[in-house]
Amino acid sequence: MYCRKCGKELRGNSRYCRACGTRIDEHKSGAIATDGGLPYDIKGRVPWNVGDTLKALLISVVIETFAVFLLFFIFKNPLNFTFILLSQLVASSVTLVVVWLYAIRKYKAPFKSLGLILSFSVGQFFLVIFAWMASLGLSAGYDAILFILTNERPPQQPIMEIFGENIVLAYIVIVVIAPITEEIFFRGFLYSAFRDKLGVTYGVIISSTIFAAVHVIPLLFVPLFIIGAALALLFEQKRSLVAPILMHALNNAMALSVIYIYNI
Secondary structure, eight states: OEETTTOOBOOTTOSBOTTTOOBOOGGGTOEEEEETTEEEOTTOOOSSOHHHHHHHHHHHHHHHHHHHHHHHHHHOOTTOHHHHHHHHHHHHHHHHHHHIIIIIIHHOOOGGGGTOOOOOOHHHHHHHHHHHHHHHHHHHHHHHHHHHHHSOOOOOOOHHHHHTTOHHHHHIIIIIIHHHHHHIIIIIIIIHHHHHHHOHHHHHHHHHHHHHHTTOOGGGHHHHHHHHHHHHHHHHHHTOSHHHHHHHHHHHHHHHHHHHHHTO
16 A cells, blocks of 8 residues: 555555655545556546646646757757757657656556556457547548638648658657657546546546647647547556557558658
């Protein structure tokens, strides 16, 4: 058993945590039990809270913004290949570090608590395909409505200008690194805290809103929100990140392939 407040292991039958003095009441989520290494309290909640996720989000945004400005000062061109590569590596590193600080280190929680569990089945594979196609359909509907109302389409990322012939590196960054780090943060870490505090519905809405907002492309907000919601629901089914990472990677791979094939 572990204290929800400080994360220290609880020994004996004491009604209080010896490290921080918190009263231990399992039925009021004062302690965390473990089952196969996956921490949860009596209601199946993770040890970190919404405040932890918001602090982590703020820190990561500040550091990543500072890094982008610094790299821009050095390279002068936001489409420079090295600029983009270093920006992505900084973002991924910062994301993983803040999750480690506010979940793993602070509460002594195992990595499994973030959904890093090898749980996947044939049924989930088909569910991933269905969720991906459904999100694409909804996004296509949004694109059509946007075009009818404004005669504009969501902007395409300048992938060809950035990566050029470095197609392998582009796939590593966009199809492998980005899906893993983003799913750990937005679904395993952020969504889990909001779900525990406000329930699945609001957890999906809030985490998907933040996911879409941090990409800072206004015309892509709705498609990104839709994808974020689908990813959160996939994660909720098994509390494993395997399915959402697979869908995220599939979506990015398809988009990247279309850009390279049609040179758009």
